[in-house]
Amino acid sequence: MWQLRYSCAGIAIRPEGRGRGCGAGACTAFDVSRGLTWTRRDRPFPSLAPFHQMLAVIETAYHLRLLAALGRVVPGDADGITCYAPAVARPAPA
Numbered sequence: 001m002w003q004l005r006y007s008c009a010g011i012a013i014r015p016e017g018r019g020r021g022c023g024a025g026a027c028t029a030f031d032v033s034r035g036l037t038w039t040r041r042d043r044p045f046p047s048l049a050p051f052h053q054m055l056a057v058i059e060t061a062y063h064l065r066l067l068a069a070l071g072r073v074v075p076g077d078a079d080g081i082t083c084y085a086p087a088v089a090r091p092a093p094a
Helices: 002-012 029-034 050-069
Strands: 073-078 081-086
Touching: 029 050, 029 081, 050 073, 050 081
Parallel strands: none
Antiparallel strands: 073 081
16 A cells, blocks of 8 residues: 555645646645556556556545544545545644
8 A cells, every 4th residue: 555655645746736626735636546557466547458447546545434433634625526635744743
């Protein structure tokens, strides 16, 4: 799961944002999927068959939902598209 966090953070720092209707610093499951490698052979997303690309996006979406439940990313909605941004780190209690 560390790759997913790293990928989302890497995409999310782009000031123009990613995805249709998403604000700056947000990315969609599709954006994150494109930034990961897949299968044990580390195949890039574009090299996957369309059906497997769909499965990759669905898997990524569910991992992002888990990260949202853990408070590591913050989901948002723009025109029916769910966008995720890294959660702001909070200082540890003293």
